[in-house]
Amino acid sequence: MTHEDLWRDFPKTLPAFEARFPDEASCRAYLIEVRWGGRPRCDACSCERVWTNARGLWVCSSCDHQTSLTAGTPLHRTRKPLKQWFRAIWEMMTRRTGISGKDLQRLMGFGSYETAWTWLHKLRACLVRPQREPLRGSVQVDEGYLGGKAPGHERGRSTQGKAVILVAAEPGGRFRIEHSPDATQESLGSFLRRTTEPGSVLLTDGGTGYTTKAIAGRGHIAEKQTHDQRAASDAQQYCHWALSNLKRWWLGTHHGAISDKHLQAYLDEFTFRANRRTTDGVGRIAARALIGVMQRRPMPYKSLVKTIKPYRHYQPTATDGEQEARG
Numbered sequence: 001m002t003h004e005d006l007w008r009d010f011p012k013t014l015p016a017f018e019a020r021f022p023d024e025a026s027c028r029a030y031l032i033e034v035r036w037g038g039r040p041r042c043d044a045c046s047c048e049r050v051w052t053n054a055r056g057l058w059v060c061s062s063c064d065h066q067t068s069l070t071a072g073t074p075l076h077r078t079r080k081p082l083k084q085w086f087r088a089i090w091e092m093m094t095r096r097t098g099i100s101g102k103d104l105q106r107l108m109g110f111g112s113y114e115t116a117w118t119w120l121h122k123l124r125a126c127l128v129r130p131q132r133e134p135l136r137g138s139v140q141v142d143e144g145y146l147g148g149k150a151p152g153h154e155r156g157r158s159t160q161g162k163a164v165i166l167v168a169a170e171p172g173g174r175f176r177i178e179h180s181p182d183a184t185q186e187s188l189g190s191f192l193r194r195t196t197e198p199g200s201v202l203l204t205d206g207g208t209g210y211t212t213k214a215i216a217g218r219g220h221i222a223e224k225q226t227h228d229q230r231a232a233s234d235a236q237q238y239c240h241w242a243l244s245n246l247k248r249w250w251l252g253t254h255h256g257a258i259s260d261k262h263l264q265a266y267l268d269e270f271t272f273r274a275n276r277r278t279t280d281g282v283g284r285i286a287a288r289a290l291i292g293v294m295q296r297r298p299m300p301y302k303s304l305v306k307t308i309k310p311y312r313h314y315q316p317t318a319t320d321g322e323q324e325a326r327g
């Protein structure tokens with residue numbers, strides 16, 4: 001089955017999900033479809049003549065290499081059953097409000113909060129496809145702010161204790177949401193070049209950051225808004241929708257306690273769900289996440305806590321290039 005078929009075929013509701021994935025075997029079968037289209041191959045030489053040993057590994061008839069279902073993915077060496085990962089992904093992706101680490105820990109009965117935290121962060125890191133397409137057509141653009149008041153949280157380089165959030169939105173369609181060091185023309189330019197297609201037309205509030213340089217060859221309609229106009233027509237209505245929902249999610253599910261260092265990962269989760277808000281059958285949102293997980297590289301705990309870059313447009317290092325080259 002293709003990934004599109006697997007997405008379409010995924011259970012849409014909780015009862016259907018529980019019936020479909022009652023045990024390890026059913027979860028494994030699904031992931032074998034995701035990874036190899038149902039026919040396991042040798043990781044080393046791509047040979048399809050493999051046999052299964054007692055430990056559930058595929059042994060290659062040509063080169064003797066042993067391939068595991070999760071090797072080379074973020075699920076590699078997980079000590080927990082796949083069934084639990086499926087459930088965690090289901091809980092995280094199908095709820096309109098996501099789930100906090102504390103709630104996931106209680107729900108799954110994990111001994112430590114760190115386990116739940118690590119799981120959620122691994123999953124967040126799988127949600128953005130590296131090659132996703134930029135927005136096009138008429139694109140609303142706006143900036144907003146998160147936080148500033150809660151004491152004791154890491155704030156990093158933010159404006160007056162607030163994190164700057166940049167939003168681009170296709171009317172009725174997709175969002176791109178990023179944590180930015182500021183809203184200067186350099187930051188806006190970087191954001192717009194990466195998230196919108198040349199030739200699109202940007203609808204902004206005409207803020208000072210939207211200079212010719214920042215707009216970078218895209219069309220630009222700047223509409224200065226007064227309070228009265230805002231009530232009648234809102235040229236950035238999708239951005240405003242995203243920003244107010246983001247704020248509610250951030251305060252509600254996460255109690256405003258997200259450090260600057262990890263904020264982008266949370267924004268990626270929010271964006272992923274927002275982009276699929278009209279999907280027919282919530283279960284399919286979980287399917288997309290599950291397929292994303294099997295396409296990503298392993299993520300050691302250290303890389304989740306120590307080598308985080310708070311902003312997406314950081315200067316790439318040699319190691320990043322290497323990681324990209326590996327896919």
Ligand SMILES: [Zn+2]
Pocket residue numbers: 042043044045046047060061062063064065
């Ligand atoms: Zn082989």
